Amino acid sequence: MDAKAMKIEAAxxxxxxxxxxxxxxxxxxxxxxxxxxxxxVKVAEGMKIIGVPTSERTAALCVQLGVPLSTLExxxxxDLTIDGADEVDADLSLIKGGGGALLREKIVASxxxxxxxxxxxxxxxxxLGRFPLPIEVxxxxxxxxxxxxxxxxxxxxxxxxxxxxxxxxxxxxxxGGHLILDASFGRIPDARALxxxxxxxxxxxxxxLFLGLADLAVIAGSTGIRTLVP
Ligand code: 5RP
Numbered sequence: 001m002d003a004k005a006m007k008i009e010a011a012x013x014x015x016x017x018x019x020x021x022x023x024x025x026x027x028x029x030x031x032x033x034x035x036x037x038x039x040x041v042k043v044a045e046g047m048k049i050i051g052v053p054t055s056e057r058t059a060a061l062c063v064q065l066g067v068p069l070s071t072l073e074x075x076x077x078x079d080l081t082i083d084g085a086d087e088v089d090a091d092l093s094l095i096k097g098g099g100g101a102l103l104r105e106k107i108v109a110s111x112x113x114x115x116x117x118x119x120x121x122x123x124x125x126x127x128l129g130r131f132p133l134p135i136e137v138x139x140x141x142x143x144x145x146x147x148x149x150x151x152x153x154x155x156x157x158x159x160x161x162x163x164x165x166x167x168x169x170x171x172x173x174x175x176g177g178h179l180i181l182d183a184s185f186g187r188i189p190d191a192r193a194l195x196x197x198x199x200x201x202x203x204x205x206x207x208x209l210f211l212g213l214a215d216l217a218v219i220a221g222s223t224g225i226r227t228l229v230p
Contacts (some may be wrong), residue, residue: 004192005119007119008038010031010218011037014116017080017116018047022049022080023080025115026052027082027083027105027109027118032054032058032084033058040066050127051067072107078111084120087129092214092216093212094135094230100180102207103174119219135204136178140203152200153194156197158194
């Protein structure tokens with residue numbers, strides 16, 4: 001099975017947890033998009049769900065495929081969020097934000113009674129940190145925020161390149177109008193401590209460590225699907 005086929009299989013297995021009447025958070029990224037495609041088929045067959053998308057990109061795909069949408073203003077409590085991840089460890093701690101949607105993804109997951117992560121087996125790690133940690137920051141005071149992030153990381157024994165995410169020669173701008181610093185700190189032995197330290201920096205809007213949010217991971221590998229719980 002190639003990577004795309006694994007993403008489809010993970011999405012298909014997660015879809016079995018979706019029932020008519022659900023209020024669904026819908027993730028961002030290539031795996032989440034496979035989920036949207038399969039969900040759209042169910043909707044066309046009569047399944048009644050309402051989706052809250054985690055990005056403009058996901059919203060556009062849902063509209064294109066006829067998946068009914070709502071907002072957290074109209075629907076502030078959700079039954080289930082299904083989303084991809086950049087890394088998943090054995091506790092179902094995650095790194096997310098490779099697609100730049102981490103803030104909305106975290107808000108939507110936090111508004112959901114349950115979160116299911118869908119991924120191929122390449123996303124499984126022993127310790128988070130192989131994938132650069134996305135940190136969403138306010139444009140104002142960027143250099144000061146960078147310095148504060150470096151100091152916070154150093155206080156935990158972490159260091160490494162902190163790179164402003166670019167696209168087409170320009171800084172990448174999130175759906176919320178912020179910038180992203182990708183932190184290549186390597187292994188993160190104490191993700192909770194790093195999360196707390198980053199949250200204490202005023203210029204940090206949010207970071208891509210998702211701790212204690214995922215209830216189930218549906219992982220597709222060459223030998224089939226396996227599910228992980230924290
Ligand atoms: C977007 C995300 C994505 O879920 C994550 O990057 C995984 O994407 P993909 O399924 O394309 O590998 O967090 O912000």
